[in-house]
Amino acid sequence: MTRIFPAYAYGDGPVAGCYWAGTVPDDSATTPVASGRITADVAIIGAGFTGLSAALHLAQDGVDVVVLDSMHAGWGASGRNGGFCCLGGAKASSAELADRFGQDALTGWRRAEQDAVALVARLLQDHGIAADTHSQGETILAHNDRSARELAQDVARVKAEYGVDAAWHSPDELKDTGMAGPFKAGLTIPVGFALNPRKYIAGLLRAALAAGARVHGHSPVLRITQDSGGFTLATDLGSVHARRLIVATNGYSSEDLPPWMAGRYLPAQSNVLVTRPLTQAELDAAGWTSRQMAYDTRNLLHYFRLMPDNRFLFGMRGGLLASPQAEAVITARARRHFEAMFPAWRDVETPHGWSGMVCFSSNRTPYCGPIPDLAGAFAGFAFHGNGVAMGSYTGALLADLVQGKPTRLPYPDVMRANAPRFPLGRFRRALLPAGYALAGLADL
Numbered sequence: 233m234t235r236i237f238p239a240y241a242y243g244d245g246p247v248a249g250c251y252w253a254g255t256v257p258d259d260s261a262t263t264p265v266a267s268g269r270i271t272a273d274v275a276i277i278g279a280g281f282t283g284l285s286a287a288l289h290l291a292q293d294g295v296d297v298v299v300l301d302s303m304h305a306g307w308g309a310s311g312r313n314g315g316f317c318c319l320g321g322a323k324a325s326s327a328e329l330a331d332r333f334g335q336d337a338l339t340g341w342r343r344a345e346q347d348a349v350a351l352v353a354r355l356l357q358d359h360g361i362a363a364d365t366h367s368q369g370e371t372i373l374a375h376n377d378r379s380a381r382e383l384a385q386d387v388a389r390v391k392a393e394y395g396v397d398a399a400w401h402s403p404d405e406l407k408d409t410g411m412a413g414p415f416k417a418g419l420t421i422p423v424g425f426a427l428n429p430r431k432y433i434a435g436l437l438r439a440a441l442a443a444g445a446r447v448h449g450h451s452p453v454l455r456i457t458q459d460s461g462g463f464t465l466a467t468d469l470g471s472v473h474a475r476r477l478i479v480a481t482n483g484y485s486s487e488d489l490p491p492w493m494a495g496r497y498l499p500a501q502s503n504v505l506v507t508r509p510l511t512q513a514e515l516d517a518a519g520w521t522s523r524q525m526a527y528d529t530r531n532l533l534h535y536f537r538l539m540p541d542n543r544f545l546f547g548m549r550g551g552l553l554a555s556p557q558a559e560a561v562i563t564a565r566a567r568r569h570f571e572a573m574f575p576a577w578r579d580v581e582t583p584h585g586w587s588g589m590v591c592f593s594s595n596r597t598p599y600c601g602p603i604p605d606l607a608g609a610f611a612g613f614a615f616h617g618n619g620v621a622m623g624s625y626t627g628a629l630l631a632d633l634v635q636g637k638p639t640r641l642p643y644p645d646v647m648r649a650n651a652p653r654f655p656l657g658r659f660r661r662a663l664l665p666a667g668y669a670l671a672g673l674a675d676l
């Protein structure tokens with residue numbers, strides 16, 4: 233595996249303080265290490281939302297499917313994210329999407345974003361997954377006056393593009409509805425909800441296994457070879473032979489698995505802190521009592537929500553280096569931002585802190601489709617930090633694409649555009665500091 237961050241990013245260090253881990257029972261016995269010779273119709277690399285959603289949909293179609301993960305199911309971003317099941321997936325603006333793909337494709341993409349949220353809601357319902365859901369849509373909070381004016385204009389844009397009525401809030405209205413803070417305005421879009429991502433992934437795993445999928449943890453794929461019969465995936469203790477292949481490794485991808493991936497994805501860190509349960513007096517002191525999931529309008533955004541057990545989750549874009557020292561620095565920075573935004577909680581402990589990799593593409597849109605130089609292989613990645621819903625959706629699309637049948641859900645043009653390579657090849661991580669600096673300047 234050739235990866236572009238230091239080894240620390242791919243180990244257990246960054247996720248050691250993850251709050252979600254203690255909220256689910258250990259299910260590793262259901263995902264034994266792959267050993268010996270295993271055969272299947274379809275092999276999937278990666279047991280996150282994308283891989284497990286693909287596995288579930290394939291198994292429900294009666295396809296013999298095997299999933300392999302280097303660690304355990306949900307070990308990647310899927311088991312350690314902020315739990316915003318929300319619109320999004322691309323970084324490109326509406327104007328850019330309309331320019332590149334046309335107005336109809338923009339409409340199709342906006343529809344898919346909503347369908348992705350609906351898919352997760354349906355999966356929770358159909359498989360009896362209790363995932364501590366809350367929030368009626370999502371609220372965007374303006375961090376300066378310019379953003380407040382833009383949010384006011386967004387009411388019409390949201391109606392035109394998503395067909396839903398968004399509500400604009402003045403600072404007084406925000407305060408009255410329990411969302412007090414240094415915010416100049418707010419906009420609530422009534423689509424999406426929050427969940428415990430680890431409970432969702434554990435439920436997806438159970439559903440996929442019950443439908444007949446096989447999932448192997450601690451089984452890193454070390455090599456992919458192709459011959460006339462299909463693919464052979466070599467792991468530490470065995471090999472999987474499958475006629476078709478899905479690569480669902482997103483921010484934890486490798487340059488060589490398969491080589492087509494090289495340079496086409498850019499992992500970037502995101503960080504989360506979680507407080508101890510807050511008392512009612514503490515919530516009242518900050519003026520934040522709402523269960524709405526919220527994020528601010530910065531490019532280097534903060535995202536936060538009050539969870540059902542009164543713990544407060546606060547996340548932000550992470551650092552540029554991966555090491556225990558860098559992790560400590562970025563955790564301290566997240567803590568400073570938390571205290572600046574919610575000074576009433578200056579003395580509230582944040583016993584949980586962790587980080588993980590989101591994934592960008594150079595054309596700022598997610599990719600879902602065939603791997604061009606590897607007949608029978610497909611990939612889905614680059615959800616730009618919004619993969620709870622869109623990763624699940626991509627998995628459902630991949631399940632149909634790999635079977636060569638029409639997709640059960642609309643397959644947006646926006647996701648079909650091949651992901652071009654970033655400049656600088658294996659050293660493309662060096663693009664991030666300049667990108668962050670520019671994003672930070674634009675936030676002023």
Ligand SMILES: Cc1cc2nc3c(=O)[nH]c(=O)nc-3n(C[C@H](O)[C@H](O)[C@H](O)COP(=O)(O)OP(=O)(O)OC[C@H]3O[C@@H](n4cnc5c(N)ncnc54)[C@H](O)[C@@H]3O)c2cc1C
Nearest residue numbers: 278280281282302308309310313314316453588618619620
């Ligand atoms: C801190 C953080 C907060 C986030 N918050 C949100 C949020 O609130 N809302 C939202 O929508 N999105 C959020 N995201 C993004 C979201 O979590 C991801 O987009 C989504 O989980 C991607 O799912 P995936 O299945 O494609 O990839 P992942 O969940 O990253 O899974 C990839 C898997 O591939 C495995 N793998 C890699 N290489 C190999 C190999 N060679 N062999 C075997 N297995 C391999 C890895 O072990 C990993 O488990 C956040 C991400 C982070 C890191």
